[in-house]
Amino acid sequence: MITLLSILNRRVDLPLAGGLAVLCVLGLVVLFSASGESTEVLISQVIRIGIGIFVMLSIAQLPPSALLRIGPILYVSGILLLITVAFWGDGQGARRWIDLGYIRFQPSEILKLAVPIVTAAIVSNRSLPPSARGLLLCVLVIFLPVILIYFQPDLGTAILVALSGLIIIFLGGISWRIIRYSSFLLCCFAPVAWYFIRDYQKQRILTLFAPERDPLGAGYHIIQSKIAIGSGGTYGKGWLNGTQSHLEFLPERATDFIFAVYCEEFGFVGVLVLFMAYALVVIRSIVILYDAQDTFSRLLGGAIIFTFVSYVFVNIGMVVGLLPVVGVPLPLISYGGTSMVTILGSFGILMSIQTHKKFYANV
Amino acid sequence: MCVVFVLVALGLVVRLFYLQIQNNEHFSTRSLENRIKIEPLVPARGLIFSRNGKLIAGNSTSFSLVAIPEKIDDMKASLDRLGEKLGLDEAQLEQSLISYKGKSFEKHVLKANLTEKEAAIFAANRFQFPGVSVIPNSSRYYPLGEEMAHVLGYVGRIRSEELKDLDEANYRGTRLIGKTGIEGSLEPLLHGTSGYQRVEVNAEGRVIRVVERRASIPGENIQLTIDADLQSEAFKALSGKVGAIVAIDPNNGEILVAMSNPSFDPNLFVNGITQKQYDALIHSKDRGLFNRFLRGQYPPGSIIKPIVALGALEAGIKRHDVNVFCPGFFRLTEDGRPYRCWAKEGHGNVNMTASIVRSCDVYYYSLAKKFGIQGLHDSLTLFGLGEKTGVNLPGEKAGLVPSVDWKREKLGKSWYEGETLISGIGQGFMLATPMQLAYATSILASKGDAKTPHLFRASKHNFLDEINLPQSDSATVVLKNQNNWDLVREAMVQVVHGRSGTARSSKLANGIIFAGKTGTAQVSSVDRELELQPDEIPVHLRDHSLFVGYAPAENPAIAIAVVIENGGSGSRVAAPIAKRVVDKFFAGKSKILTSRNK
Numbered sequence: 023m024i025t026l027l028s029i030l031n032r033r034v035d036l037p038l039a040g041g042l043a044v045l046c047v048l049g050l051v052v053l054f055s056a057s058g059e060s061t062e063v064l065i066s067q068v069i070r071i072g073i074g075i076f077v078m079l080s081i082a083q084l085p086p087s088a089l090l091r092i093g094p095i096l097y098v099s100g101i102l103l104l105i106t107v108a109f110w111g112d113g114q115g116a117r118r119w120i121d122l123g124y125i126r127f128q129p130s131e132i133l134k135l136a137v138p139i140v141t142a143a144i145v146s147n148r149s150l151p152p153s154a155r156g157l158l159l160c161v162l163v164i165f166l167p168v169i170l171i172y173f174q175p176d177l178g179t180a181i182l183v184a185l186s187g188l189i190i191i192f193l194g195g196i197s198w199r200i201i202r203y204s205s206f207l208l209c210c211f212a213p214v215a216w217y218f219i220r221d222y223q224k225q226r227i228l229t230l231f232a233p234e235r236d237p238l239g240a241g242y243h244i245i246q247s248k249i250a251i252g253s254g255g256t257y258g259k260g261w262l263n264g265t266q267s268h269l270e271f272l273p274e275r276a277t278d279f280i281f282a283v284y285c286e287e288f289g290f291v292g293v294l295v296l297f298m299a300y301a302l303v304v305i306r307s308i309v310i311l312y313d314a315q316d317t318f319s320r321l322l323g324g325a326i327i328f329t330f331v332s333y334v335f336v337n338i339g340m341v342v343g344l345l346p347v348v349g350v351p352l353p354l355i356s357y358g359g360t361s362m363v364t365i366l367g368s369f370g371i372l373m374s375i376q377t378h379k380k381f382y383a384n385v
Numbered sequence: 386m387c388v389v390f391v392l393v394a395l396g397l398v399v400r401l402f403y404l405q406i407q408n409n410e411h412f413s414t415r416s417l418e419n420r421i422k423i424e425p426l427v428p429a430r431g432l433i434f435s436r437n438g439k440l441i442a443g444n445s446t447s448f449s450l451v452a453i454p455e456k457i458d459d460m461k462a463s464l465d466r467l468g469e470k471l472g473l474d475e476a477q478l479e480q481s482l483i484s485y486k487g488k489s490f491e492k493h494v495l496k497a498n499l500t501e502k503e504a505a506i507f508a509a510n511r512f513q514f515p516g517v518s519v520i521p522n523s524s525r526y527y528p529l530g531e532e533m534a535h536v537l538g539y540v541g542r543i544r545s546e547e548l549k550d551l552d553e554a555n556y557r558g559t560r561l562i563g564k565t566g567i568e569g570s571l572e573p574l575l576h577g578t579s580g581y582q583r584v585e586v587n588a589e590g591r592v593i594r595v596v597e598r599r600a601s602i603p604g605e606n607i608q609l610t611i612d613a614d615l616q617s618e619a620f621k622a623l624s625g626k627v628g629a630i631v632a633i634d635p636n637n638g639e640i641l642v643a644m645s646n647p648s649f650d651p652n653l654f655v656n657g658i659t660q661k662q663y664d665a666l667i668h669s670k671d672r673g674l675f676n677r678f679l680r681g682q683y684p685p686g687s688i689i690k691p692i693v694a695l696g697a698l699e700a701g702i703k704r705h706d707v708n709v710f711c712p713g714f715f716r717l718t719e720d721g722r723p724y725r726c727w728a729k730e731g732h733g734n735v736n737m738t739a740s741i742v743r744s745c746d747v748y749y750y751s752l753a754k755k756f757g758i759q760g761l762h763d764s765l766t767l768f769g770l771g772e773k774t775g776v777n778l779p780g781e782k783a784g785l786v787p788s789v790d791w792k793r794e795k796l797g798k799s800w801y802e803g804e805t806l807i808s809g810i811g812q813g814f815m816l817a818t819p820m821q822l823a824y825a826t827s828i829l830a831s832k833g834d835a836k837t838p839h840l841f842r843a844s845k846h847n848f849l850d851e852i853n854l855p856q857s858d859s860a861t862v863v864l865k866n867q868n869n870w871d872l873v874r875e876a877m878v879q880v881v882h883g884r885s886g887t888a889r890s891s892k893l894a895n896g897i898i899f900a901g902k903t904g905t906a907q908v909s910s911v912d913r914e915l916e917l918q919p920d921e922i923p924v925h926l927r928d929h930s931l932f933v934g935y936a937p938a939e940n941p942a943i944a945i946a947v948v949i950e951n952g953g954s955g956s957r958v959a960a961p962i963a964k965r966v967v968d969k970f971f972a973g974k975s976k977i978l979t980s981r982n983k
Contacts, residue, residue, distance in 0.1 A: 060454075193386075242423060252404040252412025265416060290405040297394065308387065328386065335393050342400050 034082055035310065035373045041303035042354065042369060046071050048284075048296060049355035055262045056276045056283040057357065063276065067357055074366030081370030085378040086319045089371060093139035097163070100136050103129035104170040130179045131364045133167045134186060135371075138325040141187040145194040146317035160191055178348050186329045193324045194317075243279065244343045246271045251285040251342060258289030276357040278349060281341045300334055307369075310376045319375040326368045333365075421583050421596060425558030428577030429523065431604030433537065433567065435613035436639070436842055441533050442568070447524045447656075448499040450507065456516030463514060467495070470510055471503050497522075497656060525561055525655045529613065531648035532620045535676040536611055536778075536840065538566020539651035541658075555579045561655065567609065567840060570777050574844065577604035607844040610639035618969040619644040622962045627671045628930075628949035629678035630966060631823035631838075635935060635944045638827070638836030640776070642945070642966060643820070645677040680782045682816035683948050686906030687744045687955070688931050689765060689811040691829060691873045693752065694737050696764025698869045702756050705737035705872050711747035717754070717802055724750050724806050727905065741876035742883050744903060746810050753809025758800060761808050762788040767862050768825040770817050776838045784821050787814035812907055822933050822946035829877075830900075830935035830944045832870040833862035874900055878938050891960040893936060894968045900941075901934030901963070903955035927951040932959035936967055943970050 050067060057063035084092070107129055141160050148156045164187035172180040192201070216224070250266035259265065264286035267275045275283050285293055304327060311323040330353060337352040339345035353365050404412065433442035450467075457463050467473060473496060499507070499519065507519050525540045527533060540561040543551075547562060555578060556562075563572040580601035585594050619630040623646035632642035649666055658666075666674050675681070697703040713731035714723035726732065726746040732739070740748035753761060765771065771786030785791075787808060789800040807813040817825075820838065828835040864870060877900035880886040881893075887903040906929040930952030935944040945963050952958035 248404060249412050249415045251401065252408050253416035254405055255409040255413065256406060271422070285401065285405065290401060293401050293405070294398075297398065301394070304390065324386070331390055335397070338397050342397065342404065344397075344400060 033377055034079065035306070035376045037306045038303065038310070038369060038373060038376070041299060041306055042366070044299045045296075045303065045354040048299060049280075051261070052280060052284045052287070052355065053276060053357050055264065055287060056267055056280050058268070059262065063357060070362045071366075074363045077363055078366040078370035078373070081367055082373035082377060084374055086316070086322075086371075086375055089139055089322070089374065090143050090318060093136060093143055096132060097136040097140045097167075100129055100132035101167055101170070103132065104167060104174075108170065108174070128179075130167075130171045130174070130176065130183065131361065133171070133183050134179075134329070134361070134364050135367060137164055137167060137183050137187045138190055138322055138329075139371075141190045142318050142321040142325065145190055146321055157191065157196070160187065164188065178350065182329065182332075182350075185332065186325050189328045190321045190325045193321050243273050243347055246273065247279055247282040247341050248343050250282040254286040254289045254292075256290050258285070258287045258292055261287050263287060278337065278347075278351055278356060279341055280356050281338055281352050284355070303369075304331060307372050310372050313379060314375050315379055319379075323372055323375055326372060330365065330368070333361075421585055423581055423583050426580035426582055426599070426601040427523065427558045427560075428579055428601035429603040430525065430540075430561070431575040431577065431844075432606045433575075434606070434608045435611050435616070436608060436641075437613055438608075439529075439613040441529055441609070441611075441613060442525065442527055442537055445524050445526050446521050447497065448504045448519050448521055449497045450495040450499055450503075450517065451520055452493055452495050452517045454493065454516070458515075463517065466513060467517065470513075471506055473503075522560060527651045529617070530650045530652060532613075532616055532644070533611070534566075534648045534651045535645040535678065536566055536609070536616075536643050537651060538568040538570075538778075539564055539654040540568050541654045542656075564654070565780070566778060569779050571607065571841065574607065575604040578602040605844040608842040609840050610634075610641065610842045611643065611840065612641045612970075615642050615966060615970055616644060619966050620646065620648070622965045623949075626949050626952060626958075626962075627677075628947065628952065628959075629681055629819040630945065630947050630962070631678050631819045632943055632945040632966060632970070633823050633827045633835075633838050635827035635830035635835055635941045638838050639842065640823075640838050640840050641943060641970070643678050643840070645675070645679075645681070647671045647673040649673040676778075676780065677948070677950075678819040679776070679778055680780055680818065681948065681950075682782050682784050682818055683929050683931070683950075684813075684815055684906040684908075685770070685811040685817040685822060686904035686929070686931055687746075687810060688817075688822060688902055688904035688906075688933050688946075689770070689815075690741055690744065690749060691877055691902055692765060692768050692770075692825060693749060693756075693761060693809060694741060694876070695829075695864075695869055695873050696760065696767070697752050697756055698737070698872065699864055699866065700756070700760055700764075702760065703737065703752055708734040708736050709740070709745075709748045709751050711735050711745050713747070715747045715750035715806070717806070722803075724803070737872070738876040738879065739885075741873070741902065742879040742886050744880075744887050749809040750806045753805050754802070756809070758787065758789055758805045758808060761805070762786050765815075768828050769861075770815075770821055770825060774820050774824045774838050776820055777840055781820065782818050784817040785814055811904065819946050819948045822931070822948070823944055826933040826935055826946055827941075827944035828861055829870075829873065830941035832867070833864060835861050874938060877902055877934070881934070887956040888932065888934075888960040890956070891932075891964040893964060893971065895971065897936050897967075897971055898938040899934055899936045899964070899967065900938040901932060901960065903960055904931030904933075905929070905953070905955045906931060908951065924951050927953055930955045930958035932956075932963045934960075934963055934967070936971070942974070943967060 050064060050071075053067055054060075054064050081089075140163050144156060144160050144163065164184055168180045168184045168187075171183060246266060250264065250272050253259070253266065254264075262268075264283055266272045266286050267283045272279055272282055272286075284296065288295070307323065307327045307330075311320055311327065314320045314323060333350055333353045336345060336348065336350045337356075340347055340350065341352075351361060353361070430444055432440060432444065435441050450471075452463075454460065495517070496503075504519050507514075507517075511518070527537060527539070541564050542560060543556065543562045548556065551562075555576070557579060559576065559579065563569040563575060568575065578601060580599045582598040583596040585596055615632065619632075619642045623630060623644060626646060628646060630642055630644045631640065633640055647669070653662055694703075694705075698705060711726055711728075711732040711734075713729050714725045716723055724746075727744070732743055732745045732747070735743065735745045735748050737748075739745065756764075762771075765786045771784055773781045773783045775781075787804070792798055792800050792804075792814070804813050808815055824835065824838050827838070878898055880903065881888045881891060881899045881901050883889065888899075888901050891899070891901070893899045908926055908928060928951070930949040931947065932955050933944075933946045935941040945967060947959040947963045947966075949958050949962070
């Protein structure tokens with residue numbers, strides 16, 4: 023039995039897999055309640071998780087060096103798909119889906135993996151900290167897909183893809199001077215950006231500061247979400263007993279606002295449990311990162327952890343009314359996240375870093 | 386980075402502690418009291434009328450039977466009873482529920498468009514069906530169907546991608562949105578402003594009373610410039626043909642007729658077109674969805690001759706009384722290839738007037754050679770060719786007036802003089818939409834004082850700024866010599882009224898003077914090269930038949946352009962159709978008849 027486990031552990035990182043499993047199970051439990059006890063929803067989520075696990079385990083079997091090779095292919099095909107999507111049809115409305123009959127997927131999801139891989143490859147291939155030319159190349163690699171995604175238009179995903187690449191430059195070591203300058207530029211640019219973002223985006227930012235100004239829309243979400251969370255108290259109202267969700271006061275309760283359902287039914291104690299599960303996954307990932315033997319793995323792993331944690335923070339920050347309402351799902355918990363596969367896939371990369379390191383060590 | 390993670394996580398925990406432990410009492414109370422729901426009140430969409438007050442886009446209310454699966458204990462039994470009571474096919478009900486593999490707490494449509502009787506029966510037996518209800522939907526209908534399809538466009542269900550670009554608060558609850566045509570371009574006007582009501586609900590979610598209400602503001606009713614009767618006549622005149630008709634009032638740019646045939650039934654799109662119906666439309670041979678008057682780009686052929694002649698007069702390239710001899714062909718050099726005139730035997734000596742009346746090609750080859758492609762380009766551009774007219778409809782095409790620069794840029798090739806020659810008769814690269822041709826004709830008719838063509842006539846509050854109606858007072862085209870307008874007009878009158886005019890069989894009823902120009906635009910070169918008879922040529926290679934005109938010549942009230950795809954000769958096909966529509970226009974307006982005494 024112990025040998026079996028150790029063999030398995032050589033192929034799959036068990037602590038990490040355990041943490042992810044806890045999160046997925048918690049997710050299914052709360053989803054069942056949030057969806058109004060719908061088995062259909064539950065089953066389709068289980069299928070998504072299944073596909074995600076398959077992708078994760080497959081990636082875990084590849085050595086990081088294989089990722090280095092696959093990365094550019096993934097990147098180029100992702101870009102080509104983005105362009106295809108952009109030019110398909112008569113161009114009415116936003117186009118970001120590719121329809122393969124049974125499966126519909128967004129090419130931008132591919133780039134969420136490909137951009138950090140390629141950026142990490144570039145940065146790690148040169149001496150650290152990256153030279154000006156290396157930096158320029160990275161910026162190019164990052165912003166080509168970002169611009170394409172931005173014009174789909176999908177500002178949220180564009181920002182996330184940009185961040186996943188930029189964090190690698192940051193981790194690769196970049197002088198504080200450049201960071202200071204870019205932050206300064208960013209601050210100057212913010213008021214200008216106000217004129218460029220769309221009306222609905224402005225609405226959401228304004229709503230954050232005054233939820234009552236849009237009682238039908240995002241403001242309503244926030245108000246109802248806060249009531250759901252607050253009324254949960256220390257121990258919660260109990261599974262399937264949340265009135266806010268079951269009487270339909272809480273919108274988007276199975277997707278973006280599922281955390282509010284969780285808080286209502288499981289209370290502050292439940293929140294601490296969920297946070298611990300997330301912490302387990304993140305801490306284990308960071309440990310893997312510290313053990314990683316090459317720069318590429320370290321940079322890529324860092325980006326993956328950073329992206330994952332940002333998702334969690336942004337979603338929860340939004341649900342508790344600290345951030346504007348943006349369409350970011352809670353990783354591994356929200357229903358219908360097309361990102362389920364991407365997220366599990368990225369943990370596959372972390373597993374690959376971990377297991378193959380051991381393999382080299384044994385040799 | 387880890388420090389940041391920990392700090393943010395701590396921040397969130399503190400926030401949750403604040404909400405859940407510290408303020409638990411407050412929120413628990415609010416949760417218990419949370420029986421107030423907010424429902425959107427959807428504004429009624431603005432109605433659309435024709436210029437003669439006929440309703441061309443209206444609203445209707447239909448009722449749908451909806452079910453919330455999670456509120457139904459025994460779905461099978463419930464559907465059974467529903468089927469029995471309402472006389473509906475139970476299997477079909479089940480099917481419609483299965484096809485919505487959505488969330489069980491949402492309303493799913495069991496059957497749309499209930500009949501009044503079905504709705505009444507259901508209302509009487511409502512207590513038997515918890516979780517099932519009948520909801521009213523406002524829907525759109527287009528009484529004139531195909532006749533107005535390309536002008537009005539249609540509304541359809543909002544797609545989630547479209548929602549992203551809309552003001553969410555205003556569109557909450559709105560089901561239909563303008564997709565194309567006037568419905569699309571005047572969407573902000575037609576939609577109105579959404580209201581809401583706060584209602585108290587019981588534990589089942591049923592409304593007990595209305596607490597607060599802010600009524601919605603209905604969309605604007607608007608009147609279009611389209612003359613419904615004339616449009617109808619145009620529709621009939623085009624029946625069985627593929628083409629387009631545009632008629633404009635040259636005095637103010639109001640579009641009286643804009644018809645593209647074949648057309649489609651816009652009502653199909655309102656409540657979701659089935660894949661089969663859509664495929665049928667898309668794959669039909671003549672593409673009914675294609676808006677020919679706005680997006681169809683055709684070689685204008687001889688239609689441009691009056692404009693080219695006017696340009697040459699103004700530029701001093703050609704005097705109107707100097708003859709060109711037409712032997713039936715034109716050569717650039719002694720032994721160059723012959724550029725043929727449509728009349729094989731030639732026109733003999735032709736002055737400018739005769740060149741328009743008899744549509745002599747050789748005259749324009751020789752003129753074009755002197756004028757050069759830039760001269761042609763500038764004259765035609767002045768009349769709005771090669772650029773969008775700016776009519777308030779989405780998707781307009783700009784046509785094409787070629788130039789040396791254009792060819793170098795787009796094709797990477799240099800310009801040949803032979804191409805200048807065929808540009809002189811509106812062939813070669815040149816393309817124009819029926820809308821552009823009508824606009825150019827209205828410029829000719831108004832002696833340069835035309836307004837941008839538009840479809841919006843009036844609404845209760847005139848939102849002129851919002852829809853960008855051009856309000857320029859200055860003339861579009863100013864000539865150095867005003868007499869040149871009259872010279873060209875006289876020639877165009879002779880086209881219809883002269884003994885050798887190409888449209889002499891299309892005179893108007895009641896002696897109204899009609900100024901016009903025919904065009905027969907080549908699609909391919911087979912007919913002239915092989916000298917085939919018209920009916921020996923495959924249909925899709927036959928010439929396009931064109932006609933433009935305005936009437937009454939002295940004081941024009943209507944300018945018209947007709948394009949019939951692969952229709953053959955302009956004088957035989959397009960001109961009689963134009964005559965038919967213009968006759969109908971004057972049939973009710975005996976006052977403005979101005980007969981010419983000559």
